[in-house]
Amino acid sequence: MIEDLVEAEGLVKRFGDFTAVDSIDFTVGRGEAFGFLGPNGAGKSSTMKMIGTVSPATSGTLRVLGMDPASQGRQIRSRLGVVPQDNSLDMELTVEENLMIYGRYFDLSRREVRARIADLLEFAQLTDRRTSKVEPLSGGMKRRLTIARGLINRPELILLDEPTTGLDPQARHVLWDRLYRLKREGATLIITTHYMDEAEQLCDRLVIMDNGRIVGEGSPRELIDRHTSGEVLELRLEEPVGALSGIGDHTEELADRVLVASRDAESALAEVHARGINPAMSLIRRATLEDVFLTLTGRTLVD
């Protein structure tokens, strides 16, 4: 049994003159929850489409489940679970019919699909919606149905493209809980997201992408330790940022506030006050992947 379910080396995807994925290397191990974190247009979805064998790589090598996507796409797809960014559910059909059609595409018998539908609807907390049409379901329910659909062939590798984009906070938490359960059961997940909290919640290991390149790699903890000072002091100031010089390890000016990276944000704030600066707002927090992204690219993730 192979241990690395996905191996990419020098992977490139070009659309005409535009380079969406610019020579990236990564591996995804069995049982791992692996993330691609980056802003829109960073090349995450293009990478996912190549792994899903629906988009051929321009150059570089890619192995998925030990096979070549260019020649063994069908075999690979029969063992993948794909949750696309927009659900692509058939709104006119019922929850059950959506799952049945999809299950039949994997050449499963109707009886087998029916049995699996019962389990999957329970997992997706949609059991009582089995015969209702998809159209009136809430965004969170549609998303859970799409995930259930992606699990119908009992995939070895599950691709989730922006799993919670567009959902309200409560629906996101329900979804994370479901994905967390998949993880505990030993599933291998590949997740793209532009939410740092999602990456922190779900990913064992992740790469940070920007402009088609990988700019950082590690566990959320490692990335935060390596690329930040550990704590952040957020300030809203009347004074120019120059007034803060010498305080903390590094300052970053954003549109509405200033971030001061520091090992000890409490003392940094004391120093601010000692200089007679009175910020309209001050907040001390742990550094997050958002700060990692800011350090690595000089930009914020969600703008």
Add this chain to the structure above:
Amino acid sequence: MTGRLRVVESHARRYRHTWRSSVFTGFVNPAFLLAAMGLGLGSLVDANNGAGAFSYLAFLAPGLLAATAMQTAAGESSYPVMAGIKWIKSYEAALATPIGIRDLLGGQQIWSMIRVAQVVAAFALVEVLFGALSVRQAALATIPALMTGVAFSPAIAWFTIRLENDSGLAGLFRFGIIPLFLFSGTFFPISQLPEQMQPLAVLTPLWHGVEWARDWALGSPPLWPWQWHATALAAFAVACFWGAHRALVRRMIL
């Protein structure tokens, strides 16, 4: 082949939600057309001996079968294909499974032919009930009508796949399907068309279907032997399927 059949099955599952209304129109439309054109207009034509040895109703009936096959094929291979690519995105969903482009298009085309067969069979039955054709004549005319559907379905799919959005589809029906329906020999022989228009009509697949259907049903002396019509329709179908396949690969595989 299994993949293609799975795609056919998915279409059938969707059809379950709409079959009642489609069966209703399948019988009512032909009844209206035959009553208005065949009986109403036909009484005028027949008073002048316009259709020669046959009643106008009998002249009209075989060609209408072919024209209806064309319209059904156009309906099945236009908006539903656009929906699969763009609105429902069921094509994208299917392509994440072992289903490939060839399965998607092949399955859609098989389903389109199943629908054409249903509609043509219903139409033929109504024609028999109207006394326009005998059972034998209607059965014979059904085959060229089905071949007309086989020719049009991939052509319309090809056209649709290349469209960015559905505004082009309205144009297709307005400037493509309706003129073909009116001027391809269904309601009057193309010899009645202006001289310079006649070669144009010969180039349209519908004319071949109409002529062939009339030949088999009525045994009227044909302009062309039916084998030529069959070959023309088959060649058109194969070429368009090939084109549609290429277009769908370009559209879906980025």
